[in-house]
Each structure stands twice: as structure tokens, then as C-alpha cells.
Amino acid sequence: MMPDTPTKPLRAFTAIESEQIRSLFPILGRQIYGKQLVYFDNGATTQKPQRVLDSIQNYYTTYNSNVHRGVHFLSQQATDVMEDARKTIQEFINAKQAEEIIFTSGATESINLLASSFSQLLAKGDEILISAMEHHANIVPWQMICERYGYHLRVIPILDNGDLDLIAFDKLITPKTKLLSVVQVSNTLGTINPIKQLIDKAHQNNTAVIIDGSQAVQHLKIDVQELDCDFYVFSGHKLYGPTGTGVLYGKKNRLEQLPPYKGGGDMIKEVSFEKTTYNDLPFKFEAGTPNIEGIIGLAEAIHFINHTGIASIANHEADLLNYFTDKLRAIPGIRIFGESSNKIAVISFLLRDIHPYDIGVLLDKMGIAVRTGHHCTQPIMQRYQIPGTVRASLAVYNTRAEIDVFIDALHRINKMF
Amino acid sequence: MSIAEKEKEVIEEFELFNDWMDKYEHIIEQSRQLPLIDELQKTDEYLVRGCQSKVWLNATFKDGCVYFTADSDAVITKGIIALLVRVLSGEKPEVIIESQLSFIDRIGLKEHLTPNRANGLASMVKLMKTFALGFKLKQQA
Numbered sequence: 242m243m244p245d246t247p248t249k250p251l252r253a254f255t256a257i258e259s260e261q262i263r264s265l266f267p268i269l270g271r272q273i274y275g276k277q278l279v280y281f282d283n284g285a286t287t288q289k290p291q292r293v294l295d296s297i298q299n300y301y302t303t304y305n306s307n308v309h310r311g312v313h314f315l316s317q318q319a320t321d322v323m324e325d326a327r328k329t330i331q332e333f334i335n336a337k338q339a340e341e342i343i344f345t346s347g348a349t350e351s352i353n354l355l356a357s358s359f360s361q362l363l364a365k366g367d368e369i370l371i372s373a374m375e376h377h378a379n380i381v382p383w384q385m386i387c388e389r390y391g392y393h394l395r396v397i398p399i400l401d402n403g404d405l406d407l408i409a410f411d412k413l414i415t416p417k418t419k420l421l422s423v424v425q426v427s428n429t430l431g432t433i434n435p436i437k438q439l440i441d442k443a444h445q446n447n448t449a450v451i452i453d454g455s456q457a458v459q460h461l462k463i464d465v466q467e468l469d470c471d472f473y474v475f476s477g478h479k480l481y482g483p484t485g486t487g488v489l490y491g492k493k494n495r496l497e498q499l500p501p502y503k504g505g506g507d508m509i510k511e512v513s514f515e516k517t518t519y520n521d522l523p524f525k526f527e528a529g530t531p532n533i534e535g536i537i538g539l540a541e542a543i544h545f546i547n548h549t550g551i552a553s554i555a556n557h558e559a560d561l562l563n564y565f566t567d568k569l570r571a572i573p574g575i576r577i578f579g580e581s582s583n584k585i586a587v588i589s590f591l592l593r594d595i596h597p598y599d600i601g602v603l604l605d606k607m608g609i610a611v612r613t614g615h616h617c618t619q620p621i622m623q624r625y626q627i628p629g630t631v632r633a634s635l636a637v638y639n640t641r642a643e644i645d646v647f648i649d650a651l652h653r654i655n656k657m658f
Numbered sequence: 659m660s661i662a663e664k665e666k667e668v669i670e671e672f673e674l675f676n677d678w679m680d681k682y683e684h685i686i687e688q689s690r691q692l693p694l695i696d697e698l699q700k701t702d703e704y705l706v707r708g709c710q711s712k713v714w715l716n717a718t719f720k721d722g723c724v725y726f727t728a729d730s731d732a733v734i735t736k737g738i739i740a741l742l743v744r745v746l747s748g749e750k751p752e753v754i755i756e757s758q759l760s761f762i763d764r765i766g767l768k769e770h771l772t773p774n775r776a777n778g779l780a781s782m783v784k785l786m787k788t789f790a791l792g793f794k795l796k797q798q799a
């Protein structure tokens with residue numbers, strides 16, 4: 242007899258659960274042009290639950306002060322809360338130690354930090370491998386160091402359905418490949434890449450691996466130890482936290498090998514004009530006063546996710562994705578870009594030959610927020626030879642009812658052209 | 659008709675609609691009235707750079723007046739251009755240079771002309787005035 246499987250069936254939140262979640266986000270009650278807001282631009286940034294806003298307010302009203310510097314009570318308290326936040330993030334992605342969590346201003350800064358530090362460790366002719374579905378934030382910093390120091394950038398192509406071309410990957414990874422930097426989830430196509438497979442292959446080749454998890458941490462359970470990636474980066478604002486926050490996770494020995502990126506206060510042990518010695522991890526990479534309020538808010542956002550349950554969030558969003566995709570496919574003239582069998586609730590599409598800008602403007606007038614254009618992934622647009630797409634990207638608080646509103650709006654627009 | 663009269667006419671047309679979608683239906687309708695730029699001129703030389711939608715603009719000078727032709731790959735952008743061309747075409751260079759185009763604000767489309775809107779319309783208005791200035795200088799020379 243087969244044993245009972247303990248896994249819960251795939252199901253969306255019930256109407257009551259959904260209402261409870263939505264009630265935590267004050268902005269969702271807004272009307273736009275007299276219409277109820279439908280916020281489908283979560284890939285750009287997510288809305289913030291009240292508890293995140295409260296935590297920031299509470300910091301400024303009760304224990305605002307600089308961290309790591311003062312002997313006084315408030316400074317100690319702020320330092321404790323910020324270091325607790327580091328532990329919250331450590332547990333969230335299951336890093337081995339808290340000092341492997343570096344606070345940055347966002348995924349963009351995390352990648353720039355890595356590019357800048359690695360630029361001093363690589364040798365001329367070394368290769369850096371990225372993919373054709375990277376966000377510009379994971380392309381341009383590498384191009385900049387390649388141009389400056391004579392490294393070479395190589396690109397893993399993508400297949401028509403939006404999956405990575407793994408056969409090409411096998412050929413592109415060579416003894417010269419010192420770094421592999423790839424996105425876990427594409428912000429434009431929604432594809433979830435088989436990063437475990439890529440990481441293992443890269444490690445057999447002695448290639449260090451950076452994962453851009455900007456579109457993954459808010460949708461999937463992340464375990465950096467199990468993945469065994471060397472670095473993992475993400476932004477706080479796409480995971481219900483404040484803007485201006487981000488994380489760079491790195492394995493301790495990897496971070497220790499890297500030279501610091503910014504100089505200033507907090508990142509030093511001793512400074513003299515002859516020689517400066519650097520502080521230990523994580524402070525070696527955290528020069529200057531950090532974004533204390535943001536970090537506090539980010540930890541609170543993670544508490545919100547933990548409380549809701551990342552598996553439940555994933556189930557709900559998977560249900561929305563199926564529902565949405567079926568409804569869209571039923572409209573004649575719809576082309577969806579990114580049809581991987583393994584994707585998150587991001588749908589990029591075009592309707593007939595209507596320009597994405599026109600669709601975006603009209604959806605906006607019906608209270609629906611989407612993003613249109615190239616989504617900071619111009620190489621993907623070149624790959625499919627399109628000027629841009631309309632992108633609907635969903636989050637924990639979205640509902641089937643909102644998808645119905647969206648589909649009706651799209652039918653209306655379809656008739657206008 | 660003077661510029662002011664043409665602007666008034668457009669404002670009155672738009673006052674007939676109180677729903678946003680109806681206004682946009684009308685803009686889409688207007689796009690069909692735009693005097694189109696020659697297909698051969700849809701090159702970088704006549705391209706107004708916007709981030710999301712492309713706009714091409716050209717102008718000719720006849721009997722002391724400026725006439726515009728244009729196109730865009732986005733229909734709403736094209737419709738708004740059609741309104742601008744409808745108001746400005748056939749005017750003297752000085753009049754175009756001095757024009758405030760406040761009707762765009764009055765019909766609720768100001769957002770489309772803000773420079774950060776990334777649709778190329780703000781740069782297009784500038785270019786229309788640059789064309790007019792060029793003709794004016796040539797005329798004086």
C-alpha cells in the first residue's frame with residue numbers, strides 16, 4: 242500500500258484568508274481614477290504590510306540612534322534590533338552564520354559589490370558566464386569590469402519557451418569560466434531556472450556561483466546551504482520590505498577572500514595614514530551608517546512571510562498563475578512570452594499587434610497597474626524580436642477576482658483597436 | 659482658425675466624454691487623422707527617442723506656414739500627436755514657438771507630455787518648436 246503523502250493539495254487561499262491578507266496592506270484599499278486598484282506590478286516592487294510600516298515608525302519614535310557606535314542605551318537597542326534582523330534573514334534563507342549576511346541597498350548594489358571585488362581577483366582572459374535572461378543589473382556590472390580589465394562575458398542562450406538552453410550551458414562552461422552569475426527566476430519570463438543543477442556543474446569546474454534571487458525569495462523557499470551557491474543576492478522591496486534594502490549572502494570563506502568594496506566608517510579595524518586594517522565579516526562590507534530603518538522593516542517583512550508561510554504563498558500564486566494563463570490563452574491573438582513548465586506568477590504577453598504602451602495606458606485608466614516595456618531585460622526583447630511586453634506579476638494578496646477584472650479590461654481594450 | 663480657436667474646439671470635443679475610456683476611444687480615432695510621415699523618412703534622422711514608443715516627426719515650410727507629418731508605433735501616442743499636429747500645423751513659425759499648448763492639460767492628457775513619461779512626446783513638442791525656429795531663421799536670412 243502507498244503511504245499517505247503528507248503534502249497539502251495545491252490550493253489558493255480561501256476568500257476569508259485572502260481578505261485577511263489583503264487587510265494587512267493599507268494601500269490595497271485605494272481607488273485609482275475611481276476604480277478599485279488592481280496591483281499587478283509586484284515584480285517591480287511589492288506593497289508593504291502595516292507591520293512593516295509600524296516597525297519603521299516605532300524605530301524613529303522610540304529607539305532611533307546610530308548602530309555599533311554608542312555605549313548609550315538607544316544605540317545598543319538599535320544595534321540589537323539590527324543584528325536580530327540579520328539573524329532573521331540568515332534563518333530565512335538558511336545561511337550557516339549571521340555574518341554571511343551583508344546588508345546592501347539592493348540587488349543592484351550587491352551585484353556591483355561582487356563585480357568590483359571580483360575584478361581584483363580575476364586574471365586577464367578569464368570568463369564570466371551569465372544568461373540571456375538576466376536583468377540589466379546582472380549584465381552591466383560585469384560588462385564594466387570586462388571592458389576595464391580584459392575579462393570576457395559569455396552568455397547562456399534561452400529556448401523559445403523561456404527555459405535556459407542547458408546543452409549550450411554545458412559547452413559554455415570551460416576551464417576559463419571563473420564566475421557564473423545567473424538569475425534564479427526571470428523577472429520577465431517567470432522561468433524558474435534549475436539552479437541546483439547549474440551550481441553543481443559549475444562547482445565541478447571550480448567556478449564560483451552567484452545567484453540573483455531578486456524574483457525568487459518572495460515566491461519560493463530558499464535554502465542556500467542546500468543550493469550550495471557561493472553568493473545569493475536579493476532586494477528587500479520586492480519581498481514586502483522597504484526600498485533601499487538588499488542582501489548579499491556569501492559563504493564565509495568566499496567573503497573573506499574578497500577585498501572590500503567601499504571604504505569608510507564601521508568597515509575598519511584600525512586606520513592610520515600608513516595602513517588600514519579591515520574589520521571582520523560582515524562589517525568589512527558595510528561601510529558607513531546602514532539603512533537602519535529599512536533593515537528593521539525588512540526583517541518585519543520576513544516575519545510577515547514566515548507567518549503566512551512561504552509554501553502557502555507559493556500554492557496560492559501557482560493557482561493564480563494557472564487560472565490567469567488559461568483565461569489569457571482563451572483570448573485570440575494573445576502571445577505569452579515565457580511558457581516554461583516551471584515558472585512563477587509572472588505573465589509577459591502581447592495582444593495582437595497592439596503596442597504594449599497602449600495596453601498599459603488603458604489598463605491604468607481602469608485602475609490596473611502593470612509594467613510595460615522591456616523590464617530592464619532588453620536582450621530578452623531582442624531574442625524574441627519584440628519592442629516590449631505587458632507584464633502582470635502577482636503576489637500573495639492578489640486574487641482570482643482581480644484576474645477576472647483584468648481579463649474583462651483586456652477584452653474591452655481588444656475591441657478598441 | 660487661430661491656435662486658440664483650434665484648442666477650444668479640441669477642448670469642447672473632449673468635454674463630451676466623462677469616462678476615461680471614451681476619451682481614449684476618441685484619441686484612438688484621432689490617430690487616424692494624423693498626416694503621416696513618408697515611410698522612407700521613418701529613419702533615425704526623424705526619430706524622436708522615447709523609451710517605450712517610437713515617434714517620427716518631419717516638417718515642411720510653405721507660404722510662411724509650417725506643416726507637420728509624423729507617426730508612432732503606439733496608437734495612443736499617435737492620437738495625441740494628431741491632436742498636437744491638428745493645432746500647430748499651418749501656423750506661422752512665431753506662433754508655434756510661442757504656443758503653450760495648455761489644451762493638453764485641459765483635456766486631462768498632461769501626464770503624457772511630462773518628460774519622464776518615456777513616450778517621446780515631450781521631446782516631440784520640443785522638436786516641433788525647433789523645426790519652427792529653423793524655418794524662422796531661414797526666412798530671416
Ligand SMILES: Cc1ncc(COP(=O)(O)O)c(C=O)c1O
Pocket residue numbers: 284285346347348349350376378379424426427428453455456476617
Ligand atoms: C531579476 C532581477 N535582478 C535584479 C533586479 C534589480 O533590483 P533593484 O533595482 O532592487 O536593485 C531586479 C529588479 O527588477 C530583478 O528583477
